[in-house]
Amino acid sequence: SVVAGGLWWPYRIEPVALAQAWALRSLDxxxxxxARPEETGVHMCEGVLGETTPDEVGAWASARLPGLRPATAGEYAGVGLWARLPLVDMSAHL
Known part of the structure; x- marks a missing residue:
């Protein structure tokens, strides 16, 4: 759908070992x-992944995502993680 956006995040995908390899390659x-957002529709955006705890993120992601950290109570009312992730504007990307 051109009105939807796509956010890169390997959310509870199995088998874990294959999903990690896929996630890291797709992140690259x-x-x-x-680097060409106007042409590709892909932007790196910082935000909070709500209802995501540090325990749900393996070392493989923590090492690859600089700045990944828990959100403070003042930043987000629930449990969440700050991250800088690819966000895809589907109308441009498709």
């Missing part, structure tokens, strides 16, 4: 595409 590709 999206970061490359984000």
């Amino acid at each position: 590709v999206y970061e490359e595409l984000a």
Whole structure:
């Protein structure tokens, strides 16, 4: 759908080992595409992933996502993580 956006985040995907490899490779590709956002529709955006705890994120993601950290109570009312992730504008990307 051109009105939807796509956010990169490997959310509870199995098998875990394969999902991690896929996630890291796709992150590399999206970061490359984000260098040309007007052309590709991919932007690197910082925000809070709500209802996501540090325990749900493996070391593989923590090491690859600089700035990944828990949101403070003053930043977000629930449990969440700050992250800088690829966000895809589907109308441009498709």
